[in-house]
Amino acid sequence: MSAPVKNVVVLGAGVVGLTIAYVLATSPEAESYKIKIVARDMPEDLDSQAFASPWAGANWSPMRGFNKDTLRREIATFNKFWDMIPTGLTRALPSRVYYDDDSDLANLWYKTLVRDFRVLEPSEVPKGAKGGVSFKTFSVNPEVYLPWLKQQLQQRGVEFIRKRMHSLGQAAAIVGAGGVLVNATALGARSLIGVEDKDVYPIRGQTIIVNAPAVDEFLSFPLGRPSADGDATYIIPRPSPTGHVLLGGTYQEGSWDTSLDFSSAQGIFERCAALAPALRDKETRILSHNVGLRPARKNGARIEVEWLDGSHKSELLPASAGPDGRVLIVHAYGFGPAGYQNSWGAAEEVVALIKGNFSKL
Numbered sequence: 001m002s003a004p005v006k007n008v009v010v011l012g013a014g015v016v017g018l019t020i021a022y023v024l025a026t027s028p029e030a031e032s033y034k035i036k037i038v039a040r041d042m043p044e045d046l047d048s049q050a051f052a053s054p055w056a057g058a059n060w061s062p063m064r065g066f067n068k069d070t071l072r073r074e075i076a077t078f079n080k081f082w083d084m085i086p087t088g089l090t091r092a093l094p095s096r097v098y099y100d101d102d103s104d105l106a107n108l109w110y111k112t113l114v115r116d117f118r119v120l121e122p123s124e125v126p127k128g129a130k131g132g133v134s135f136k137t138f139s140v141n142p143e144v145y146l147p148w149l150k151q152q153l154q155q156r157g158v159e160f161i162r163k164r165m166h167s168l169g170q171a172a173a174i175v176g177a178g179g180v181l182v183n184a185t186a187l188g189a190r191s192l193i194g195v196e197d198k199d200v201y202p203i204r205g206q207t208i209i210v211n212a213p214a215v216d217e218f219l220s221f222p223l224g225r226p227s228a229d230g231d232a233t234y235i236i237p238r239p240s241p242t243g244h245v246l247l248g249g250t251y252q253e254g255s256w257d258t259s260l261d262f263s264s265a266q267g268i269f270e271r272c273a274a275l276a277p278a279l280r281d282k283e284t285r286i287l288s289h290n291v292g293l294r295p296a297r298k299n300g301a302r303i304e305v306e307w308l309d310g311s312h313k314s315e316l317l318p319a320s321a322g323p324d325g326r327v328l329i330v331h332a333y334g335f336g337p338a339g340y341q342n343s344w345g346a347a348e349e350v351v352a353l354i355k356g357n358f359s360k361l
Helices: 015-025 068-083 142-155 168-175 186-190 262-275 336-360
Strands: 006-011 033-039 090-099 115-119 131-140 159-162 180-183 200-211 218-220 231-237 244-250 285-297 302-308 327-333
Touching: 006 015, 006 168, 015 033, 015 142, 015 180, 015 327, 015 336, 033 168, 068 090, 068 131, 068 336, 090 231, 131 142, 142 159, 168 180, 168 302, 168 327, 180 336, 186 200, 186 285, 186 327, 200 262, 200 336, 231 262, 244 262, 285 336, 302 336, 327 336
Parallel strands: 006 033, 006 180, 033 159, 090 218, 180 327
Antiparallel strands: 090 131, 115 131, 200 244, 200 285, 218 231, 231 244, 302 327
């Protein structure tokens, strides 16, 4: 007799939540799960400032805060996105990253992760930087990638429900006793009753999308160490449409402001043009100004298991029987500016936790 199907609800439809659902839906045990994604904002809501995924740089970039957990996640994610290059969903990017701190140059932990890594010669480093490196990385266009993930999930029977959840208990009622709830609510984890994680905070990011066909290289100073004014400088060409390039940006910790700051926009363009003079070509056109809030967390992302006891009823899904009415909760939030570049590794980790606790439901 086959094991009963378990209900799995992923709370949140950002890149992390979608990727968790995808890894689960494509696993050998996929028939053991009935997967739903419940969220206020959906992948097609590309103009929504209520979640970060549509506004992300969506590439792999070296960041501070490295540890063994992030390394494991980033290795898995980098390799996955790199293998997707032939599909057109991602693109390979020649890159140069500049440093103004000797400690960064002494800790190039990612040199075995990226492709074609080398240290730049002094003659290749711009004024104001102490050194730099060159390598190949990848970039993704969220406007294409997020809807693609949703389509892939729908083809595999995953149901999407647009609904705002106010508490873990409310979400657990949708799961039903004996099911699984994945909390991928990003900044929502700060206010979700039953979680209320005050270590979660926003990092305001302002960017510009331009059409600049002559710019085809990722350039940056390292994200995660902005100026005193919260400025960060990076240029990220996207896979599509042809010629689209993201210019950034700001890195303003603790700011919930989603309004556009035109003085910041001017500064972003000037700093990026100093790195890539081709941006001043007459062919360059500004397409949009953007503001998003990166969902960060003090001391890093949270991926861990919690159990919620009790029986739960829902208007969306009837309760199912569990040994003691428990719901397995797996938290997965707090990735800050690194949601895309942690997404596949984080998803594999979450799915492993689900599988490891499946027999306890």
